[in-house]
Amino acid sequence: MTDDDSKQRRNKPCESCRTHRRRCILSHQNLCERCQRMAIPCYFKFSTKPTTPKKPISASKKNRLFQKIWLLEQDATLLEAELHDFGTTRRKLSRKQQPSPTPAAWQVCIQRLQHQLIMETNITNVAELFTLMQQVSVHFQIQHIPPIPRHSNQVDLPVTLKVTPFEKALRDLFTTLATSSDSTTTTAAITNTTPIATPPLTPPSSTTSSQTSALYSLTEFEDQQEALATIKLQLIDIYFACQHLHNPLLIQSYYHGYMHQHLDDMISWATAAFTTYSPCIHVSDLFAQQAYWTRQQVGEFCQSEAKRLFDEAIFGDDDSSVSLIFTAYLLTHCACFTLQNRQAHVYADVAWQMSVELKQTHVPHLTSLAHDSLAWIHAEVWRRLYTVTRFMVISFNLVNDHRLDISALAAHAMGIGFPHLAPCEQDDPVLADAVHAYHDLAKLHHVAFLSNISSLSMRLYSGKLATVGSNDLRAMEARFVDFWYTLPPTHRLGSAPLAPLPMADIHQCPSFRSLRVNAAYYLMLMSTLLRLMPTVGTDHALEVVSLCCDAIIKIYKVMHARAPCTIELHWLIIVLDTVLLLLDAKDPEVRRRAKQGAKDAKELFMHRGSSQDYCSPSPIYSHTLYHAVLAQRMHAHLATKDTAF
Structure with a gap:
């Protein structure tokens, strides 16, 4: 057999034995016993194994691999330095009776949350942390208390x-x-x-021939159009000065100016409608000073325009965006204010589904260091809207007695976190205080509805339980007590x-x-x-x-x-x-x-x-x-x- 033949793979048996379905026993290199005994030619089929060329690695993949290798090398170098510092500090401490004094600049703040501890400190390496633990360990006594089993001594209440x-x-x-x-x-x-x-309201875009609408007839003239634009500007200003500070869903420095420059935008109409319907004394003062239209007329007109633009955007080629979520959220409230329950459900579901769809888009930007970028601003607005639409969906299910998978909501919320203060909001103490309060409210809603016993809580709220375990009730109460301790001391009421x-x-x-x-x-x-x-x-x-x-x-x-x-x-x-x-x-x-x-x-x-x-x-x-x-x-x-x- 030649070298080329050695690279080939022979398929047993030979052609004669394979045709007659006989056992083929090789007696010589290329001759089987049956063919030799019968004196017939013995043929074997040989096949060459196909050789497939290897695909070259793309340049982008090589760059990614090199980047990962470089990052791993940097991590290894940092770990080696930390281990070296740790060993040096430990040897020094073992030779001294008294530990080294703690630098005055060290600051440590530990907060207890429901499932974890959060430590904020300016300590930069393991050696300093080890020194700190050596010094403070003599002042604390840790006592292990075994946890009470969930159903141990459980009494049905x-x-x-x-x-x-x-x-x-x-x-x-x-x-x-x-x-x-x-x-x-x-x-x-x-x-x-x-x-x-009240007279029926018809938006200016309607094709009806009736001119009976007071708002429609007044907006035919330029001065009345300017009056309506002025009212919208004032309603938007009232929203950011009052309602926005209760639930700061938007980044004010960006969206306030945007609405002023785009009065005919979908979110501008929705904001004006929501503010008109909201129980705000500033809105009452506004309509007491103008004689063109009533508060109800302006609210219905702005709501209809926002709905028209929202329908065009949602059924058009536009992708989901924070503007669509914000508009759907405001239209949900407008529908509730006017007792249009069906529409409220539709807008709430749409807002929640769009929030879920945008998770993969915006979550990576939340960890970005460039908090002043436009992508981070949209991501932070999405996080705030995600929080409020989730609570809105839970509330609707509680009121309307629908079944809701709380465990799925809790799992989906992982990795999102709570609203954060944007850099452009830090210089305004009033706005910063509003964002911090909204952050605390988001945590409270998470504690109330998305904890480890939230399914039981939801059934209790909706009146589906006849009894509840004493340990379960104790756990429900404990989660609220834990939340109270997470509040800043200046914001806690009572002792x-x-x-x-x-x-x-x-x-x-x-x-x-x-x-x-x-x-x-x-x-x-x-x-x-x-x-x-x-x-x-x-x-x-x-x-x-x-x-x-x-x-x-x-x-x-x-x-x-x-x-x-x-x-x-x-x-x-x-x-x-x-x-x-x-x-x-x-x-x-x-x-x-x-x-x-x-x-x-x-x-x-x-x-x-x-x-x-x-x-x-x-x-x-x-x-x-x-x-x-x-x-x-x-x-x-x-x-x-x-x-x-």
Whole structure:
């Protein structure tokens, strides 16, 4: 066999044996026993193994590999230097009786979160950290406490209040409107009142021949168009001066100027509509000073324009963007204000789906060091919108009794983090305070709805549980206590998470936005333990609910004096509804707090939602169907409790 033959692979058997299906036994190099015995030619087939040329490595891949190798070499060099410093420092410490003094410049701050510890320090290497640990270890004693098993000594506690009267009315309201297409007709049927008739509004882009719309006819002339543009500019300014500071979703230095320069943009129309519908006293003052159109007319007109532009963008070739998410978020609120529940669900789902789609696009930019770049600004705005749309979807599922996979939401939230302060926001103390407060609110929502026992919490909130384990309830309460300790000391109210809240501490709080965070903390804790209150007697749940109601009402009184726009009507009514349940408690201290709290909460409610006429211009909460219906429901409920006051 030649050298070429040795490189070939012979396929056994030979052709004759293969044809006759006989066993082929090789007797010589190229002759089998059967062919030799039968004296016939013996042929073998030989095949050459194909040789495929190797693909060359592309230049980009080589560069990436070289970059990885260089980074690994740098890491190895740093590790070697750290190990060398560590060994040197350890040898020095072993030879000395006294450790070296701690430099005055060392700073260490350790924060305890729910599942981890976060340490912020200016220590730059392992050697300094080792020296610090050597010096402070003599001052601490670590005691290991074994964790309590989840179901060890678990006692099932009965859920005595699955839903409060107002929560039931609120859910019935949205459930009734879920199949309705005409919010005005439905609301009139629910409230047994007839809203004041207003002329139909037609956007300027409509092809209708009717000229009956007051807003449409006025915008035919140039001076009225300028008046409408002026109102839009003022509404946008009010949004960034008031509502934006409650939930700073946008980077103000970028988007405020953008809306001024693009008044016909989708987000400009949506911002104007949302601000018009919002319970803001500044908007009431604005419309009291102009005589062209009513607040309702401008709100409906701006909402229709925002919807038209949003539909063109969403069904066109435009990709998902933060502008689309922001517009969908505002349109969700506008639909809720006008009791268009179907539209609210659609816009909320669209906003959430677009937020999910953009995760892979924006998350890499969040870790970028260039925080002043346009890509980072869009990524940070996306993170803030992602947080608020997630909470909005959870809220809709709670109110409408839909099933929601909380574990999927929690898993999807990994790696996103909480809102951060942009460099352009650091120079404005008011804006910086607003972003920090929004950061705390995002953490609170995560603690309440996306923790390791959130599925149980959601079922408890929605009234699906008949009993709850004592250890589970303890864990729910502990997560809120942990959150309280993560707040900056200057933003904590009271001496302890579950201690009575003095009025002096609230007045001394430097920021009303911190008051709003504390109010949300007490509201969510109250909503959790409210389900376990006994009908008679007193226990821990009743005491905590009483303290929470007392704290919320006190905070709302101060917020009403400082920033009345921050008080949300449905939360005020929920607290008032809850404190009315405490008037019959056996504990005299609980009854005393409940009586005083009910009186103060009713006074706040009567001041801010006293009118049942949704077109009346005077009360803050009377300009939308949603607020009018809530106010009327609570008025009817208070009428049955007159003897309590």
